[in-house]
Amino acid sequence: MASYLETARLILRRFTPDDVDALYDLDADPAVTRYLNGGRPTPRDQIRDELLPRWLAQYGESPGFGRWAAVEKATGAFLGWFALTADPAEPGTAELGYRLRRAAWGRGYATEGSRALVDKGFAELGMRRVTANTMTVNVGSRRVMEKTGLRFLRTFFLDWPDQIEGGEHGDVEYELRYDEWAAGRAAG
Numbered sequence: 001m002a003s004y005l006e007t008a009r010l011i012l013r014r015f016t017p018d019d020v021d022a023l024y025d026l027d028a029d030p031a032v033t034r035y036l037n038g039g040r041p042t043p044r045d046q047i048r049d050e051l052l053p054r055w056l057a058q059y060g061e062s063p064g065f066g067r068w069a070a071v072e073k074a075t076g077a078f079l080g081w082f083a084l085t086a087d088p089a090e091p092g093t094a095e096l097g098y099r100l101r102r103a104a105w106g107r108g109y110a111t112e113g114s115r116a117l118v119d120k121g122f123a124e125l126g127m128r129r130v131t132a133n134t135m136t137v138n139v140g141s142r143r144v145m146e147k148t149g150l151r152f153l154r155t156f157f158l159d160w161p162d163q164i165e166g167g168e169h170g171d172v173e174y175e176l177r178y179d180e181w182a183a184g185r186a187a188g
Helices: 017-028 044-061 109-123 139-148 178-187
Strands: 003-006 010-014 066-072 078-086 093-100 129-135 151-156 171-177
Touching (some): 003 109, 010 109, 017 078, 044 066, 066 109, 078 109, 093 139, 109 178, 129 139, 139 171
Parallel strands (some): 093 129
Antiparallel strands (some): 003 010
16 A cells, blocks of 8 residues: 555555445445535445546646545554645645544544645645635534644635535635744744
């Protein structure tokens, strides 16, 4: 397994076509997709035929960026994924994302993987700004963003075709700029 990035407890690696079942299991948990679509599972054929091929193509389109399978070093278990996706409309900006199995929640994996990706983005990929978004009511994800060093930027409202519980409170955007990241690294 070729790794993209390693932390103390995680290996982040490229996805392969063999990851369909792991992704299906991840998105089949209504708690995992609660703040994405109200808890509906992603159909297996959509993962196999649409999502995974698009993610695999991103590795060639934007080298260094994309979605990365998160594997626990100690067990080899698939935990979920992390993403650092370049924003073609805003060069030097990337969006941070993550989705982990419920069994991995509350163990610091989301913060550990997110920090490692943010560090790589700034130190090696030339990023000037990293953003992340979630529903306002997704307190757990917001906490990960804050622990990763991102700060609250704004609340915004989008017109979603299917309103889900908590959507009336809108979404939030967080950001971290290179100068803030560099100052934090210098401070230790």
